[in-house]
Amino acid sequence: MGDGEALEALMSRYASRIYRLAYGITRSAPDAEEVVQDVFLQIVNKGAGFEGRAALGSWIYRITTNVSLNKRRGKRRELETPLDELLPTFLPDGHRAGDRAFVVADWSSTPDRELLAGESRRLLEAAIDRLPAHYRAVLVLRDVEELSNEEVAEIVGDTVAAVKTRLHRARMALREQLTRDLRTGA
Amino acid sequence: MTCRDAIDILADYVDGAMPAELAAELERHLAGCEPCRAYLATYRKTGMLGAIAGRVDMPAEMQTRLRRFLSEQLRRA
Numbered sequence A: 001m002g003d004g005e006a007l008e009a010l011m012s013r014y015a016s017r018i019y020r021l022a023y024g025i026t027r028s029a030p031d032a033e034e035v036v037q038d039v040f041l042q043i044v045n046k047g048a049g050f051e052g053r054a055a056l057g058s059w060i061y062r063i064t065t066n067v068s069l070n071k072r073r074g075k076r077r078e079l080e081t082p083l084d085e086l087l088p089t090f091l092p093d094g095h096r097a098g099d100r101a102f103v104v105a106d107w108s109s110t111p112d113r114e115l116l117a118g119e120s121r122r123l124l125e126a127a128i129d130r131l132p133a134h135y136r137a138v139l140v141l142r143d144v145e146e147l148s149n150e151e152v153a154e155i156v157g158d159t160v161a162a163v164k165t166r167l168h169r170a171r172m173a174l175r176e177q178l179t180r181d182l183r184t185g186a
Numbered sequence B: 001m002t003c004r005d006a007i008d009i010l011a012d013y014v015d016g017a018m019p020a021e022l023a024a025e026l027e028r029h030l031a032g033c034e035p036c037r038a039y040l041a042t043y044r045k046t047g048m049l050g051a052i053a054g055r056v057d058m059p060a061e062m063q064t065r066l067r068r069f070l071s072e073q074l075r076r077a
């Protein structure tokens, strides 16, 4: 197999996955494009002997995550909301601390097509934008790429417990923003 | 089980990674706590929406640019 063919095989296998993850972390198409080029350059520079190696998938995820997070560094930081403001708070006895801290409106029966279109969609995308990038990384690897907690821990270089905490906090923060936005009449 | 305990363990519950006994205890709390039921329902829905929103495709013109970029790189190598 020539270089061109090998590359074509790698592209069809990995390009869309790399782009999806890079976009999920950077939330910018031009940044994601640069990440994809960078990652493929690293693949090319590693040379032959890649094909069929079982660890290639997780190596690619790891490189893509790192390059994407580096690209984010110092950029668009002002968009990110401190997560703590979006997490539920409780009284010392474990009961909910008031109405404001724990918005309980149940919008879950709203049809997906309605939530994924128009103003609701815009609010969803904006809520994802406001998550800190390293939370988005875990969210995408788990909920979009559907990897296990163990695989994600390996990719982001953290413990399984830390990955689980980050995923839960990311989902809660997103839920809180959506609930506030949808309740105030999207 | 308090509401705080319930909310703390929702990720494992939603991901189906919870011992049956703990899941049963959580379900007992949920049966008697409407706000936590609403929280769980919207938490689950949020995960689904995030997953759908995250399934973006690489634009076709970007694939073309990438292919061109890489063949140039290979020629130079």
Ligand SMILES: [Zn+2]
Pocket (backbone or CB within 6 Å): B002, B003, B006, B029, B033, B035, B036
């Ligand atoms: Zn409760």
